[in-house]
Amino acid sequence: MNYETQLSGDAVIAIDEDAARARRRRMLTIGAGVAVVLVAVAAWISMRGGKPADAPTAAPAPVVTVISPGQSKVARSISATGSLAARIDMPVGVVGEGGMVTRVLVQPGDWVRSGQVLATVERSVQIEQGRSLAAQVEVARADAKLAQAQLDRAKALVGRGFISAADIDQRTATRDAAQARVNVAVAQLKEQQARNGRLDIRAPAAGLVLTRGVEPGQIVGAGSTVLFRLAQGGEMEMRAQLSEADLLSIRPGNSAVVTPIGGTRGFAGRVWQVSPVVDPQTRQGIARIALSYNDALRPGGFASALITSGSGSAPLLPESAVQSDARGSFVYIINGRNQVERRDVSVGQVSDEGVAVTSGITGAEKIVTSAGAFLTPGQKVKPEMATRP
Structure with missing residues (x-):
């Protein structure tokens, strides 16, 4: 086992x-x-x-379009803010003795011509005074006519010895005095008529009615408040607030573009007056920019202005080349190693031709014109020079 x-x-x-x-x-x-x-x-x-x-x-380097803008002639501009107003503001009040307003014939926003009646004042007493003076004129003319007739008859009788030369002199003096009384009566009548005419409140010049401060039944008189405000010719202006340094570069005749706050439309204008003084508190002066009438330009409103103060040389870039972030405006340039670099810049006037760069570049650099948002500093790229039109 x-x-x-x-x-x-x-x-x-x-x-x-x-x-x-x-x-x-x-x-x-x-x-x-x-x-x-x-x-x-x-x-x-x-x-x-x-x-x-x-x-x-390895992924190929992306192709980017670059441009070397060089230096271009661009307009120098100054930004400013200020208020809108009538270029020539005409306050209208009582010229004559005044009284009770019977009619108001215009409203704010109406266009009026020079001498047009804006309101009328009750004048029943003045009318009767005018009629009385007109009757006195007729009486004086009748006396003058009688004195002339008596003088003519006396001259016909002087040759016959019925009238002495002394009587002729007396009758001539009577005729002259009667004629003088006619002139006085006519002058008094015209004065009363002028007073009556001043009871009509009239526009001193053609323009646009801005405000109305009177109603029918209101009692007005010399020295009363302003009844109407007119903008002569409807012309407006912007009173731009500028610093002392900016005032030095502004001259009458400089062009400007004014944009009311809240709007997007700009209105062309020209500087017509530069303040000869500077406010000692704010250290600012005023440049007055003349503007043609437009219903979007309302006196008392606020606006911004871009004033062209001359021209100079600066790199001019397409808007797509300039980017911005929390640090400010910048562009991407391509260095000698074909790498992307960020370059901070200061931007000037923006026009249809492009964006003027006032500092940060010289214009000789290779600047990325588009797609900069997809690049990062230090990235390797293949630059391709843009073809200029």
């Missing part, structure tokens, strides 16, 4: 050793196959240039 068991155990051990040797031979065979495959792949890669077909390649 024991002998048989020992034989059985020796057989099992022999079988296990054979199986292990078989597994080792298979592993060696598989390893040799894998090595052969790797050698083949390496040989194939070397034949293809040393890179596998599906190996990732």
Whole structure:
């Protein structure tokens, strides 16, 4: 029994050793196959240039359009704010003795001509006084006519000796006195008529009615408050507040563009007067910009102005080239290594031709004209010079 068991155990051990040797031979065979495959792949890669077909390649540098603007002649401009007003503000009040207003004939916003009646004052007493003076004129003329007739008859009788020369002189003096009384009566009548005419409140010049401060039934008199305000010719102006330094560069005749606050439309105007004094408190002076009438220009409103004060040289860039962030305005330039660099700039006047850059660049740099928002400082790019029209 024991002998048989020992034989059985020796057989099992022999079988296990054979199986292990078989597994080792298979592993060696598989390893040799894998090595052969790797050698083949390496040989194939070397034949293809040393890179596998599906190996990732470096992304090409993006192409960006650049421009070297140089120096262009651009207008120098000054920004200012101020209020709108009538260029010539005409207050209209009572010229004559006044009285009770019977009619008001205009409203704010109406256009009036020179001498047009704006309001009338009750004049019944003055009319009767005028009639009385007109009657006195007729009486004086009748006396003058009688004195002239008596003088003519006396001259006809002087040759016959019925009238002396002294009588002729007396009658001539009587005629002259009567004629003088006619002139006095006529002058008094005209004076009364002028007084009556001054009871009409009239426009001193053609223009636009801005305000009305009187109503029918109101009692007005000399020295009363202003009844109407007119803008002569409807002309407006902006009274731009400027610093002392800016005032030095402004001259009458400089062009300007005025934009009322809350609007987007600009109105062309010209500086017609520069303040000869500076406010000692604010250190500012006023430049008055003349404007043609437009219903969007309302006296008392606030506006901004861009005043052209001359011309100079500066780089002129398209608007797409200038960007801005919390640090201010900037452009991207391409350096000698074809890398992107940020350059902070100061921006001047913006016009249809482009944006004038007052500082930060000279114009000789290669400046990115578009797609700057997709670039980052230090990025490698391929610059391509823009074709100028």
